[in-house]
Amino acid sequence: MAGTRSDWVGDYFMETMAATEFRVHPDAHIVVDGTVCADCTTRQCIVACPANLFVPTTDGGIVFNYEQCFECGTCYLVCNHEGAITWNYPAGGHGVVFRRT
Amino acid sequence: MSDSVDVIVVGAGPAGSCAAIVAARAGLSVVLLERGPFAGSKNMYGGVIYARMLDELIPKWWEQAPIQRWVTRRSTMLLTDTQALTVDFRTDAWGEAPYNGATAYRPDFDNWLAGHAEAAGAQLLTSTTVTGLLRDSAGSNRTGAIVGVRTDRPAGDLRARGVIACDGVNSLLAKEAGLYEHTDAKHFTLGVKETLALPKEVIDERFGVRDREGVDIEIIGGTGMINGGGFVYTNLDTVAVGVVLKLSKLAAQSLRPEQVIAGLKANHAIAPLIEGGEVKEYSAHLIPEAGLEMMPKMTANGMLVAGDAAALCLAAGIWLEGVNFAIASGMYAGETAVDAIRAGDVSARGLAGYQKRMRTTFVLKDHRKLRRAPALVLSDRVQHLYPAMVANVAERMFRVDNPQPKPGLRRIFAQERKRAGVRRRDLIRDAWTGFRSYG
Amino acid sequence: MTVVVCLKWVHDAAQPDDVRFGAMSPADHSALELALQCGEWAHADVTAITVGPAQADHILRDALACGVRRAVRIETSHAVSGADVAAAIAAVVADAHWVWCGDYSIDNGSGSVPAFLAAALAARQALGVIHLSFGDAPTIDAGVIEATRRLDGGRREVLEVRAPAVVSVEGATAHLRRAGLTALRTAAAAAIEVIRIATPTRVDDCVVQQYRPRARELAGPDGVSALARVLSLTGAGGARGAASARRTVVLDPLDAAGRILTELREWGYRT
Structure with missing residues (x-):
C-alpha cells in the first residue's frame, strides 16, 4: 500500500472505473482554475477525488478531467482555496449513471 | 400546460418520491424533477434500506419492491490487519414479512418508488437539472419568498406555491436558500464501493444464507489511518464491498480511496468472501455524517428541505440509516x-x-438521542486504538498458552489497555458517552 | 410538404425490457435535429416514426418534446429485417417529401433501412451525410439541400438533393436541441399513434450447430478378401466421393437459400 502515484492508478482501478457508465456532456460541469491551484500546498483534491480526476501538472498547476466524475462533491469540500473549483451538476440526463449501487 | 403547479419536488430519490406521493394523493398538482436520466441513476448508499415507513404509503410494499435480499444476518466486525472480532446475529424473523432491512440497488428501488409517485398523479420529469430558485419579486434576491425553480432547459422556469428540496447531500438549493450556515469537510464522509459479481450459489455458500436471505457486515477498522469504516453486503448475484472515509482525514493521509478499498479487500477476514468477484460497478457518494451537528434550517418561505439535503442521515456505528x-x-x-x-x-x-x-x-428523536454517537464512532480512539485492544484481549483470552496457567481476564484487559496506549480516564469517558447515547 | 424522421429504440443487451437503459443512437439524435431544422425550413410539421415495442414510446416522447408534431409507432409481431422495417414505414408515410434517418444504430445496425426506404418510397437517397446546408426557402416541391457524404479514402461527395428524398446522417452531423420544460411536460401526456402490422416471415429461422453426422445403418461389406472388404468400407482407391460430388446448380436466391438449408440438414449441421 505504498503511496507512490504509479500505485494509485493501477490497472485494476482503470478497470473499475471502466465498469461504470458515464454519459458525457460536451461541456465540463466542474471548472478548476489552475492559476489558483498554483500556490496551493495541500492539494487535497488530488488524493481525495474518488475518481482520481485531479492531475498535477509539471508546471505546478492542476488539470481536472470532468468526464468520469461521480458528481459527489468531495473536491469542493476539501478544497481550501476560494474560487479554485466552480462546482455544478452536469446538464440534465448527463454524467454518471449507476445501475448496481 | 400551465406554467405553475402546486408543488415542485426537486430530486426523485426516496425523500422526493415520498413527498410527491403524499402531495399528489392529496389532490395537488405536483411536478417531480430529476436530473438523472431516470430516478435513482445518481444514487448510491452503504447498503441497507429499512422501509417500514412505507407501510402507510404502499401497503405490503415488500411484495413489489425491487429488493435484492432481506437481511437476516447482521454482523459487526472489529478489524485489524491480522485479527477480526465479529458479533454475528441471525434471525428467521427478518426473513419474513414485514421484514427488517433489505439490500437493493438504488437505481431499481428509487425508480420503483418514483413510479408510485407517477401513479399517484405527480409528473416526473427526468434529465432536468434544477439550477436555482425563483424568488418573489417583492423581496430581494436573497430574502424574497421562494416561488419556483429554474431548470437547465430552454424556457425552464417553473413556478409553484411550494418547493420541496430533496436534492441530496450537496443540496445546492438549501445552500442557495441560506439554510446552511456553513458547510465543512469535517461533517462529511465519502463512501466508495465496488459491486462484485459472483454466482448466487457461491454467495449463498460463502455467507451461509439461502434464497432471498442476505448479510450485512459493518466493519470498524480496516481503513488504515483514515477514520471511517467498511462494509460488505450481499445482493442476489453481487457482493458490495466498500469503505466510508472521513473527508478531513482522507486528504491528510495521502492514501487514495481505491487503495483503502484494496486494503480492505486484501484483509484475510474479507478476501475469502469476495474472491473471484468481477467488478461490475464502482461508485462514490458523500454522506452527511455529522447528524444533528450539521443540520440546516429545514424551512424557508415557500420551501421545505428533506432527506440527505437536510443532513438526515444517521451514522451511529451500530445503526447506519438514511433511506428511512x-x-x-x-x-x-x-x-x-x-x-x-x-x-x-x-x-x-x-x-x-x-x-x-x-x-x-x-x-x-433518534438524531437527538444519538447526537454524540457520530463523533464518538469516528474518534481517533474508537478508530485506531480500541479495535486492536479488543482484538488482542480476545486473542489472549482464547489462546491456550500451556504450560503457562491462564491469566485472569482483568489482567489481560489491563495489560492490553496499557499496550494500546489507552488512558483509563479516556476509556471511561468514551464508555460513558456510548452509554448515554446508546443506552 | 411532409417531413419524417425515423428513430430506432435501441435496448440494452443485458436488460432488453428495461426502458431505463434504452435510448436512440447518436445518429438518430442528429437526424431528429436535422428533421426539425428541415421542418422549419420547409414550414412543415415533422412526424417521428419508429418500429418497435411499447418501450420505444420513450424515444418518441423525447422527439415530441423536441418539437415533432406527430409520433407513430409501428408494432410488429416478431423481429423483422431491415427491408420489412422500411416497407412498414413506407406504407405509413408514403407521401413523405423528406425522410431523415440516422446512418447506423449503435446495436450493430447495418444501416440498410434508409436505402430500403428510398427504394420503397421511390425517393432519392443521400446516405451517410456528414454536412448539410439548406438552400433557399422551398416551394411545395422545389427546394434543394446540399449534402456532403463521406467516401472511402477521405474523399467527399457533394450532392444536391431534391424531394422526395431519404437522407441518413452521422451522429456528429448535428447536435440535438434540448427540449423546453413546457414541451417536455406536454409530451409526457401526448398520444402516440400505434399501428399494428403483421409481417410475413420470409426467412427460415435456422440454427447451425456443430458437425454431428447422422447415424447410418451400414450393410456388411462385400468382398472375398479382407483387402476388398476394407476397400469397399472406406471407398479407398476406388469409386470414392460419389456422395460428396460437387454439384453446381443455378437457382433464384430464395430457392438457393432453401437448397443450402436442405443440404446442411443432410450433412448433419442442422436438425
Missing part, C-alpha cells in the same frame, strides 16, 4: 406542504408544522 429518514422526512414535508397550501400560508411560519412532525417522531 429520507422516506419519513419526505412524507412529512409532503403533508406539511399540503396543509400549508390548503391553509393558504406557505411562509416559513406556515410550514413550521414540518419541524414539529420531525421532532415528535423518530426522525429527530
